[in-house]
Amino acid sequence: MFFEDCVLKILDSRLYDDEPSIRVMNWLEGKIPAPKALAFEKNENYQYLLMSRIPGEMSCSEFYLEHPKKLVNILAEALKMLWSVDISDCPKYL
Numbered sequence: 001m002f003f004e005d006c007v008l009k010i011l012d013s014r015l016y017d018d019e020p021s022i023r024v025m026n027w028l029e030g031k032i033p034a035p036k037a038l039a040f041e042k043n044e045n046y047q048y049l050l051m052s053r054i055p056g057e058m059s060c061s062e063f064y065l066e067h068p069k070k071l072v073n074i075l076a077e078a079l080k081m082l083w084s085v086d087i088s089d090c091p092k093y094l
Contacts, residue, residue: 002053006038009049018047023091025051031085 001008011018018040028034035051042048057063064071 007051011047
């Protein structure tokens with residue numbers, strides 16, 4: 001669910017474990033623009049992760065659907081930024 005300043009991610013607890021993702025998001029803070037985990041709760045059925053939103057347009061927005069070359073350039077920049085992060089101290093994901 002998308003809100004003006006945050007995103008609520010809801011997952012089936014029987015199929016997914018989002019806690020490793022939270023560790024990686026926290027680790028990425030200050031390295032690249034990344035959402036911040038604001039709250040996390042889980043029970044036997046569901047996991048709820050409330051995250052901050054990163055400013056900007058979503059890649060599936062009408063603007064980028066109409067300007068795919070601009071989207072490709074932005075996504076390429078984002079991948080380069082991500083690949084430039086030193087992962088030697090990154091918490092293990094799995």
